[in-house]
Structures are given as C-alpha cells and as structure tokens.
Amino acid sequence: MATKSPQNGGSGNANRKRKRAAANKEKQLAKVEAKEEVVENPSKKRELPPFKNKQKVLILCSRGVTHRYRHLMNDMRMLMPHGKKESKMDDKSHLGTINEIADLNNCNDVLFFECRKKEDLYLSWSSMALHTMDEMKLTGNAMRGSRPILSFDKGFEEQPHWLLVKELFVQVFGTPKGHRKSKPFIDHILHFSIVDDKIWFRNYQIVENEKKERTLVEIGPRFVLHLHRIFDGSFGGPTLYLNPNFISPNRMRQMQRKDVANRFLERKISKQLREKKEEELVLPENEIDNVWKA
Secondary structure, three states: OOOOOHHHHHHHHHHHHHHHHHHHHHHHHHHHHHHHHHHHOOOOOOOOOOOOOOOOEEEEEEOOOOHHHHHHHHHHHHOOOOEEEOOOEOOOOOOOHHHHHHHHOOOOEEEEEEEEOOOEEEEEOOOEEEEOOOOOOOOOOOOOOEEEEEEEOHHHHOOHHHHHHHHHHHHHHOOOOOOOOOEEEEEEEEEEEEEOOEEEEEEEEEEEOOOOOEEEEEOOOOEEEEEOEEEEEOOEEEEEEEOOOOOOHHHHHHHHHHHHHHHHHHHHHHHHHHHHHHHHHOOOOOHHHHOOOO
8 A cells, every 4th residue: 555755745734834825815915905995985985874854743633623624634634644643632721741642653743723612723833823714625636645845925034933934834744755655746836825914825736738838726725824822832831922913713703792782782772862852852732722622
C-alpha cells in the first residue's frame, strides 16, 4: 500500500492556508472599497418614509335632534371620508366627556351637533351657532369620498379670529391624502365666504362639457354659520373671542313675542280711547224734544 509522505501533507496544508488568507484579504479590500464609495457619494441619502396625515374628525349629536338637523349632519359626514360617526350623547351638561370619546377614537377634531328647545341647532367645534334653511334638492354626480378643493374668500385674512376659523375648516374638511376611505380624485370645491358677519358654505361640482370647458355646479348641502364664541380649550376654557353682534335664537323669539304683545296692547289701548271718544261725542238729551210727543 502506498502512503503519502509527511512533507507532501504539510505542503498541501500550507497551500490551503495561503488561499484562505488571500480570500480574507480580498474580502477586507472589498469592504474598504464599499466604504469609500459611500463616502464619495454623499448625494445618495437615505429615503425617508412618506408623511401620513392621520387627521380624523369625530361627528356626533345630542339626544333629541330633529330629522332635519340629522339629515344635515349626515350630509356633512359624507363630505368628510375621514370622519367617524359616534352614537348620540345623552348628557349635555358634561361636554368634557366628548374629549375622552375623541381620544378613544383617535380623532383630532370634533363636530358636536346640539339641538336646543327642539328648534335651534348649535354646532360646537368652536361654539358656532348653526342655522339651516328649508330642505332643497340639488342635482349633482360628485363621487363620494373624493378629495375637495377648499376655497376661502379674502375676508378670512382680515381679522385674527377669522384666521383661526379658517385653520379649523382646513383641519376638519381637508381630506388627508391616501386615506383608506377617500378616492384619489378631486371633483368638487368647498367654498367658504363671509357675508354680513356670517359664514356661508357652498359645495360645487367641477363639470366638463363637450368642449372640455370646466364649470361649477352647486350640488349641496348648503348652510350658514354664525360665529358665537371661541374657547381656548376643547368645549371649555377662557374665551378668546366673543361675537358682540350675535343674538341667540331664544332671545330673538322673546323679542318677537314681546313685539306681538306690544301690538296687542296698542290695539287694546286704541280701542279704549276710541270708545271714550265716542262717549264724549254723544249729545245730551234735550227736554224740549219731548214737549210735542205728549
């Protein structure tokens, strides 16, 4: 049987060690070259994750809201795919609990519809009085969940409290890009204008005719907001702004009833004066008139 000499076995091990050392040296050189490339190309920055707008709006109402105001609340909710509906609130004396509900639902803003005396609707997101008009149907074919264009007139840039209201509208009505319930289209415009110290809301659809000309068609809903009070906190806190021209609907009804009562009192006094004057105009009975009747 043939056997290998120890000298041949030692030379084979030495060759393998030299090859292994050469391979390790090549790996180290490759790492150094890679580091040099990273230093030489500083323009290749690490890509940041895309920004996610997690804006959510909690929408709820008080117990006893009428069907008319409930329809308005649902119309506004359909304009905001990032809105989250909550069940009716029973206790209106502790509005601070709404903040806890919004926190549990991870909502940044709250729209609370409060019905008083089954006639007046107050929308609290900065305590704004809301007055609606009679029901009106408008034709339109805007896609539900599409992102809107927010349009404001120049009146929102004139005074500080209007700037604050504008920022609230942007946060509430601005649909976040990429929201799971939104559509990647823009086919309507939400316009806010200030007329007679009130905020007028209109919803317009962007329509293209056969000539590729774009026009605006009002599709509703429409409503008017009358700013009452702005608080420093959510549903409470120090008052930042109080509208001196605001008159509550209850006060207006009192004034109307008082006006009706004053008109009734004036008619009653006028009737009494007329009867008294008629009595004064009656001639007294003359004794000579009865002489020839015998």
